[in-house]
Amino acid sequence: MELRRRGFETFGVEPDEKAAEYARSQHGLQVWTGMIDDVPADSGPFDLITLWHVLEHVHDLKGNLRRLRELLKDGGRLALAVPNPLSWDAKVYGAKWVAWDTPRHLYHFEPPVMNRLLEQAGFAARRGGAVAFDAFYHCLLSESGNPLGFVRASWCGLRSFLDGALGGEGSSELYFAQKR
DSSP states (O other), rough: HHHHHTTTOEEEEEEEHHHHHHHHHOOOOOOOEEEGGGGGGGOEEEEEEEEEOOGGGSOOOHHHHHHHHHHHHEEEEEEEEEEOOTHHHHHGGGGGGGOOOOTOOOOOOOHHHHHHHHHHHTEEEEEEOTTTHHHHHHHHTTTTTTTTTHHHHHHHHHHHHHHHHHSSOEEEEEEEEOOO
């Protein structure tokens, strides 16, 4: 909605019909119901496509990246965020790290793997750094059921946030890719 507020023409795709209808009716957004493959071919080309915590859920990873590339104009950009299994909070929580989120998360991307995947799909890619507050969110949810979990989650979230903010491994990582 922020890009639309700034004068950009915006579109979305959402697999859940109720969520898509809510976005259309409550926010006036143009949203297709379905998956990336359901975006009409004649709707693009797009300047920018964003995927915030989407790629780890798609079944045909390489096919979806090819499709995203097709939907972008020459030189168009892709911005995406995914959880980072190398993060400090992932190591602290181990199997209890909420961002494993199996079976909904089909993939977990280490930064070098994500960059290589984007390059193989025809993008010039770079890691953009940590997503600012995901560490707090992941830590708080990883403490679910612990009566004093808020205290530990606050400490772990701060530690992981600082690690990502200072150039280390963020709880979630942002990537930018440009269509070659």
